[in-house]
Amino acid sequence: MKKYNVIALMVLCMAACIFLTGASGTDRAKSEFASTTINLGIVVSDVEKAAQFYKNALGFIEVPGFDVSKELAGDSGLANYHAFSVRVLTLGNEKSATRIKIMEFPKAPGKKVDNQFIHSSLGFSYLTISVSDTTATVKRAKKAGVYPVKEPYQLGGGNSYLTLIKDPDGNIIELIGPKK
Numbered sequence: 001m002k003k004y005n006v007i008a009l010m011v012l013c014m015a016a017c018i019f020l021t022g023a024s025g026t027d028r029a030k031s032e033f034a035s036t037t038i039n040l041g042i043v044v045s046d047v048e049k050a051a052q053f054y055k056n057a058l059g060f061i062e063v064p065g066f067d068v069s070k071e072l073a074g075d076s077g078l079a080n081y082h083a084f085s086v087r088v089l090t091l092g093n094e095k096s097a098t099r100i101k102i103m104e105f106p107k108a109p110g111k112k113v114d115n116q117f118i119h120s121s122l123g124f125s126y127l128t129i130s131v132s133d134t135t136a137t138v139k140r141a142k143k144a145g146v147y148p149v150k151e152p153y154q155l156g157g158g159n160s161y162l163t164l165i166k167d168p169d170g171n172i173i174e175l176i177g178p179k180k
Contacts, residue, residue, distance in 0.1 A: 039099040040127065041086075042171065045112075047104040049168045051087050054100065057144035057165070058129065058137070058173070060089035065101075082108050091129070100127075115170040126164075131177035134161045138175075141165055152179065 044050040054060040065087040074081035082105055090099045114120040131137045134152050141147070152161035159178040166172055 035096065037096045037098060039101060041101040043110050044102050044104050044169050045109065046168060047087060047102055050102050051089065053146065053167050054089045057141040057146040059140060060091060063088050063090055115172055118172060126172035126174050128174045128176060131175050133180040134163055134175060134177045135179045138163055
């Protein structure tokens with residue numbers, strides 16, 4: 001995909017996010033969804049390394065996690081009767097704050113997908129996190145030993161920047177926000 005098509009797609013996605021999050025409280029009350037926040041589960045190769053990455057490089061806060069029994073895992077179709085523990089990390093204390101749930105399966109490791117680019121594999125390709133200060137976020141990531149794929153890329157001539165980083169398993173994380 002050409003560079004300008006990717007930029008146009010990103011701008012369109014950002015506009016859709018702004019439009020969708022601008023809905024009034026009454027519109028949300030009429031929704032069939034109990035929450036308009038989506039939580040994301042991520043299977044990782046090393047849950048401790050991933051937890052440190054999300055906490056130290058990105059600023060997530062760890063909250064109490066939970067265990068899934070082998071019966072629940074198998075009977076629900078989540079995992080082939082493998083018990084597992086889930087560590088939960090959140091972007092804030094608000095009830096609607098984004099949460100990621102990380103877990104590993106040492107006795108049944110998954111296959112690594114090709115995460116070189118977002119088009120390299122089918123399925124969920126990246127996580128977008130809106131930041132209030134790209135400079136501070138990149139500085140914190142570098143302090144934790146995580147470096148951007150490339151320097152922050154200015155979007156549309158304004159003060160909004162796109163920065164890509166990768167978690168320890170190579171999953172793409174898109175940071176979008178202004179430089180201060």
